[in-house]
Amino acid sequence: xxxxxxxxxxTSSPQAKLDLRGHLVVxxxxxPILYTGTANSELNRYLxxxxxxxxxxxxxLKTGGLLVADNYGFGNPxxxxxxxxxxxxMGLSNPASKLHLFGSANIVNPFLGLTIDQTVNANxxxxxxxxxxxxxxxxxxxxxxxxxxxxxxxVGTASPAERLHVTQGxxxxxxxxxxxxxxxxxxxxxxxxxxxxxxxxxxxxxNTTNSSSATVAFTTGGRVGIGTTAPSGAKLDVEDSxxxxxxxxxSTLGSGVFGESTNANGWGVYGRNAAGGYAVFAEGNAGQARxxxxxxxxxxxxxxxxxxxxxxxxxxGASATGISSPDGCGFHVTHDSIGVYNVSFxxxxxxxxxxxxxxxxxxxxxxxxxxxxxxxxxxxxINDANTLQVLVFFPDQRLSLxxxxxxxxxx
Numbered sequence: 001x002x003x004x005x006x007x008x009x010x011t012s013s014p015q016a017k018l019d020l021r022g023h024l025v026v027x028x029x030x031x032p033i034l035y036t037g038t039a040n041s042e043l044n045r046y047l048x049x050x051x052x053x054x055x056x057x058x059x060x061l062k063t064g065g066l067l068v069a070d071n072y073g074f075g076n077p078x079x080x081x082x083x084x085x086x087x088x089x090m091g092l093s094n095p096a097s098k099l100h101l102f103g104s105a106n107i108v109n110p111f112l113g114l115t116i117d118q119t120v121n122a123n124x125x126x127x128x129x130x131x132x133x134x135x136x137x138x139x140x141x142x143x144x145x146x147x148x149x150x151x152x153x154x155v156g157t158a159s160p161a162e163r164l165h166v167t168q169g170x171x172x173x174x175x176x177x178x179x180x181x182x183x184x185x186x187x188x189x190x191x192x193x194x195x196x197x198x199x200x201x202x203x204x205x206x207n208t209t210n211s212s213s214a215t216v217a218f219t220t221g222g223r224v225g226i227g228t229t230a231p232s233g234a235k236l237d238v239e240d241s242x243x244x245x246x247x248x249x250x251s252t253l254g255s256g257v258f259g260e261s262t263n264a265n266g267w268g269v270y271g272r273n274a275a276g277g278y279a280v281f282a283e284g285n286a287g288q289a290r291x292x293x294x295x296x297x298x299x300x301x302x303x304x305x306x307x308x309x310x311x312x313x314x315x316x317g318a319s320a321t322g323i324s325s326p327d328g329c330g331f332h333v334t335h336d337s338i339g340v341y342n343v344s345f346x347x348x349x350x351x352x353x354x355x356x357x358x359x360x361x362x363x364x365x366x367x368x369x370x371x372x373x374x375x376x377x378x379x380x381x382i383n384d385a386n387t388l389q390v391l392v393f394f395p396d397q398r399l400s401l402x403x404x405x406x407x408x409x410x411x
Contacts, residue, residue: 306335
């Protein structure tokens, strides 16, 4: 004991009121108590562990279990356990929640907030989770959020079956929203029987919670509805009541809309107008494969001199009017003798059907008159499968070939 009243245990030069050089054993027969004052009031003092009087930096503390509470009866932490009654702050002095993390990045180091690193070995129990958030209401506990041992994330479910598994009954499972000017929101969900649209569909509903306003619906039967929540007319059922066109196809390379049927009694594309209007309307030329029936393959109006005046090529879509040339729309007319015209189409025509008619003409007579004479036309196959020979004649005279205009349609 020094003259200053310092007591040294294990030292003759104590540097504080009690200077112990060695270990300290405190055995009160129960939980020992270390007081930080003697006043009969709340002193709000802290027990500090300091490195040394000469170098007063903070020292660490090792403990098997730790309770942080204003009442030590709050809990009894086991070894390796930490129990905190209030808020826990990491990186800040005024935590606003049960766990409040704070930090900032710099040029070199990023901010690393929370890391949960779980190890799941083969053949071990996988019923655990990396994170779980629950809510208890009226004595019933439900899972809000859970990441299981496999990394699957569940929202509204404690047993997520996929990477993201969202469960919600009686309402939508997802909302995508943009709050900026011009934005809005989409409600997306698997419907049940409480929905106005009925159950069993995946619905996409813009800017409302009314499921009857869904603009896109997918059924469990593989049908897709656009403008309807009950697609029934086809695999893709599009209903329009505001635009004027239910389906619009545009391509810069090929087909805007393509339909195919593998049934001999089916249709690749089927059109119907229940109001009596057009079932199919083409604002442009209509074409078809050369060896198929139904559409026109070629149409020509040829003058008596062998020039094409009008034409349409159903194989290429080419058309022309007001021309006067032996060539047009990919066709060529050869007129080398009276009443004989060889029409070359550029594709096989010997297996197609034809409609051929000659033009009715007025013909001059002597001395000063005119008379009407009918002309006839028929066709002939020659050795070229791409060419049809047309013969124009007077039907009232034998062997009377004559030059004459004609129209020819190939089906």
